[in-house]
Amino acid sequence: MGQNGGMSLFRDDGIVLRTQKLGEADRIITLLTRGHGRVRAVARGVRRTKSKFGARLEPFSHVDVQFFARGSALIGRGLPLCTQTETIAPYGRHIVDDYGRYTAGTAMLETAERFTDHEGEPNVQQYLLLIGALRTLAAGAHAPGLVLDAFLLRSLAVGGYAPSFEDCARCGLPGPNRFFSLAAGGSVCGDCRVPGSVVPSPGALRLLGALLTGDWETADSAEPRHVREGSGLVSAYLHWHLERGLRSLRFVEKG
Ligand SMILES: [Zn+2]
Numbered sequence: 001m002g003q004n005g006g007m008s009l010f011r012d013d014g015i016v017l018r019t020q021k022l023g024e025a026d027r028i029i030t031l032l033t034r035g036h037g038r039v040r041a042v043a044r045g046v047r048r049t050k051s052k053f054g055a056r057l058e059p060f061s062h063v064d065v066q067f068f069a070r071g072s073a074l075i076g077r078g079l080p081l082c083t084q085t086e087t088i089a090p091y092g093r094h095i096v097d098d099y100g101r102y103t104a105g106t107a108m109l110e111t112a113e114r115f116t117d118h119e120g121e122p123n124v125q126q127y128l129l130l131i132g133a134l135r136t137l138a139a140g141a142h143a144p145g146l147v148l149d150a151f152l153l154r155s156l157a158v159g160g161y162a163p164s165f166e167d168c169a170r171c172g173l174p175g176p177n178r179f180f181s182l183a184a185g186g187s188v189c190g191d192c193r194v195p196g197s198v199v200p201s202p203g204a205l206r207l208l209g210a211l212l213t214g215d216w217e218t219a220d221s222a223e224p225r226h227v228r229e230g231s232g233l234v235s236a237y238l239h240w241h242l243e244r245g246l247r248s249l250r251f252v253e254k255g
Contacts, residue, residue: 032130
């Protein structure tokens, strides 16, 4: 992008995370792009009926977009405009009509946005994770809740917060270990257990380990009660990091 305060065009492909109304006919589109991280841009006239341009810019769509930016930055003096859009993969077509897929997919888009809280900063791993997860979700090969949990665990891992489901997260004692602590980073042994540690069922821990490593054969055959328990642990772990870890650690790194 030009740094001279002039006009610039740039092209990137990305997933539409969110759209918001802007005025009578326009929308603000939030995308997670391959090369520019999270980008917000204005799409003009997309709310008019029969706008093919607008139909492409719906959540879950993988699109190729040409942006037109004024000034030297993505953010600052006005948002860039989407000037051309081409659909690469309309994942939403196979997601929005199915309640389970839709709720799982929506949680993915929201999480991807939370994990990329600096606009214009590339996060290729997060981007690739999201594309892979939406493709899997749209294909319907696995239960939507499992696809979501796999995505959440891997998002934590690429963010630097990979939970341990086997070896002790504190001392490395080979697992399986009996206790699990959000604060300690996952499984912990009897010596390293901290107040607030829980004792998950071995089946739930096995499932979570399988989701993290992509062992779908194990994950698909998990018992429903282990799926529910595992999902609760993933959710608790994610929120623990989103509320405390991500913010404070990022502050430490950048301070
Ligand atoms: Zn230990």
